[in-house]
Amino acid sequence: MGVPGYKPLDQYLRVEEAMAGALGVAGFLMLCTALIAAASLVLGIIEAVRGLALSVKIGDGSLLLSRYVRVVWGTALCTVALAMLLLMATPAPDIVYKVF
Numbered sequence: 001m002g003v004p005g006y007k008p009l010d011q012y013l014r015v016e017e018a019m020a021g022a023l024g025v026a027g028f029l030m031l032c033t034a035l036i037a038a039a040s041l042v043l044g045i046i047e048a049v050r051g052l053a054l055s056v057k058i059g060d061g062s063l064l065l066s067r068y069v070r071v072v073w074g075t076a077l078c079t080v081a082l083a084m085l086l087l088m089a090t091p092a093p094d095i096v097y098k099v100f
Contacts, residue, residue, distance in 0.1 A: 023031060056063045063069060 053064055054062045058066065
């Protein structure tokens with residue numbers, strides 16, 4: 001039962017089956033392995049950059065862990081969040097609707 005000319009919704013939700021069918025079992029396993037390898041590489045790079053950033057010392061501790069840098073970072077995050085909230089709360093100008 002359904003609308004004539006349309007496929008049931010469950011046919012669109014079988015992404016894994018479609019990928020496995022198109023790639024085959026070996027291709028699907030290679031894809032999973034490549035995704036895990038790429039994620040590991042990206043996380044390794046992030047950790048290396050984090051280690052370098054934390055190695056910058058000022059006084060007795062790390063520069064990035066000082067309270068001044070944390071205050072500036074928190075202020076910047078709050079400013080961006082408030083700017084996004086204000087942008088989303090404002091209505092679109094009339095000129096946008098006149099073009100379409």
